[in-house]
Amino acid sequence: MSEFYDEVDEEVRREQLKKLWDRYSIFIIAAAVLIIAGVGGWRGYQYVEANKAAEAGSAFNKALELSEQNKPAEAEKAFAEVAASAPFGYRLLARFHQAAEAAARDKAAGVKLFDELAADRSIGPEQQSLARLRAAGLLVDTAPYADLKKRLEGETVADAPFRHAARELLALSAWKANDAGAARQWLDMIALDGETPPGLRSRAEAMQALLPAVAKS
Incomplete structure (x- = not known):
């Protein structure tokens, strides 16, 4: 008798599944198609992006070779082309290199690109x-x-990533302008910062020795 009931239960379940399939099969099939299409699309996107990165890397390396061959005009043009079409990482590197190459022929042009x-x-x-x-x-x-102070003063604060170099540039600019007080300000900041690199600290000490005696009092 139990076997009979088991067969009845199995038949009921089968009938219920058939009804569910008849009602929802279109949605199940659509979901499966969407999943397959999504996976395929993602794989395709990864393939396209990998090809773009490879092409950008090759173009970037060619631009670097032109720079190393002391061909600034050609290198600048090549970096500009990479900057115009490459993925973000290569585009950013290319823009910095383009600006540096431009500066080699015309400082104003380089400043403009860096700005x-x-x-x-x-x-x-x-x-x-x-x-x-x-x-x-x-x-x-x-x-x-x-002008230098306006550009760099915000880069000299305690948590600025390039504060050491910014302070050194401002000290040098002030020294060139014969502004001993301003030079002393930046040199003191360099001296008091425990994270100042040793080489920069040595250069700052040498510059301090060049300041007039009145500035040291």
Whole structure:
């Protein structure tokens, strides 16, 4: 008798499953198709992105070779092409290299490109800071101290990633402008920062020795 009931239960379950399938089969099939399509699309996207990265890497390396061959104009053009179409990482590197190559022929052109990077929030605050520092480095011999201070003062605070280099550039600019007080300000910040790199600390000490005696009192 128990076997009979088992057979009846099995038949009931089978009938229920058939009803469920008849009612929802279109949705089950659609979901399966969507899953398969999604996996296929993701695999396809990964393949396309991998190809883009490989092409960008090859183009970037060719631009580097032109730079190493002392062909700044050609290298600048090649980096500009990478910056225009490559994935984000290569695009960012190419923009920095493009600016450096431009500066080799025309400092103003290099400053302009670094300033564009500094103003681009999409690249992140640390890269913006680096761009500001690179632009200031090109201007330190020619721009007034007030201009350098406007560009870099925000980069000298305690948690700024490139504060050591920014302070050194401002000290050098102030020294060139014969502003011993301002030079002393930045040199003191360098001396008092326990994380100042040894090489920079040595250069700061040498610059301090060049200050007039009145500035040391």
